[in-house]
Amino acid sequence: MSDQDHEIVSGLLQAYRAGIFPMADPDTGVIDWYSPDPRSLMPISIYPDHQGRCFHVSRSLARRLRSGHLVLTTDAAFTSVIRSCAEPREERPDSWIDERIIHAFTLLHHAGHAHSIEAWLPAGPLSVAAAAPSRPAQAYGRRRSDMHRRWTRSQHDSRSVTPVLSHDGLHVLVGGIYGVSIGSAFFAESMFCRPELGHRPGADGQAGNSPGTDASKVCLFHLVSHLHARGYTVMDVQLRNSHTDQFGVYTVTRDTYLEMLAASCDRPTSWLPFDPARHVVPTRSP
Known part of the structure; x- marks a missing residue:
């Protein structure tokens, strides 16, 4: 890793420890920096904690989880996940995830401070035919910092829209999420879903569920x-x-959030092992 790359990683870690995160403005091309008040947090529990908070699992999601169709991995396709999150969507034609963000968060990933979780389905013949090799990664949405001047803006933000296959070629990537990890604090950044890659034709020839x-x-x-x-x-x-x-998100004041960060970021926590088979689906939604 070059000295410039080390600077980017160090600067990002300092920013996140201070409760600040970057997003690229697709209109101006400027990377802005945010520290919202209040701050939004996700409960880290599937069942109610001592404050009665928990991650909400709807009945439909519980059925999906129990179906067992998806294969879950971690850090198997970080680059592909962040690039998929950056792809234009119908409700959001432009993205705050540009090539500078992709590059910076990929550096964080190589440094052990950014992780992804991927969802895969068995690859059908159409997915295999359309798939292209995943490309090296480089992607996140007002306070300016001189850090953005160290991120050279790409003239061509190329984003793959072709299916991504696993290394063995047997599975296709249909969903994912990524974020930053510092100590026992995790900062979720973005997620994506490509359900059309898993369509199965119905009896009438139409796309099935x-x-x-x-x-x-x-x-x-x-x-x-x-x-x-x-x-x-x-x-x-x-x-x-x-x-x-x-999903049960709640908010805290910025001051409370920073106090929580100060305690969490200095608390060593290991990302691995990842064992989705041990993640228990609640019997009913809260």
Whole structure:
């Protein structure tokens, strides 16, 4: 890793410890820095804790989890996950995840401070034919810092939209989530779902129900369960919205958040082992 890369990693870790995170503005090309107040957190428990908080599992998600269709891994395709999160979506044609963000968070990943969880389905002939090799990674959304000047803006933000296959070529990536890990604090960044890659034709020749539906939510459930199993104490989701609310997100003041970070970031925690088979699906939603 070059001196410049070390600077990027060190600067990002300092920013996250201070409760600050970057996002690229797709309109201006500037990387802005945020520290919202209040701050949004995800409960790190599937069952109610002493404050009555827990990660909410809907009945439909519980059915997905019990179906066993998806194969879950960690850090098997970090680059592909972050690039998939950066792809344009119908509700969001532009992304705060650009090549500078992708590059910076990939450096964090190589330094052991960024992780991904992936969801895979068996690859059909169409997926295999359309798949292309994953490319090296380089992706995150107002306070300016001189750090953004060390990130050279790419003239061409190329984003793969082709299916991503596992190393053995037997599975296709249909969902994932990634984030930053410092001590016992985890900062969730983004997630994606590609259910169309798992479509199965129905009896009438139409696309049937996809076993890849809700793959990103499945990854989120396993992330929360994994953080709980490994002894993490904070899961930051930055900003609250209608999507995160369905999972039981709550808010704290910035001062409270910084106190929690100070205690969590200096508490050593190991990311591995990752054992999704031991993550228990609740019998009913809270």
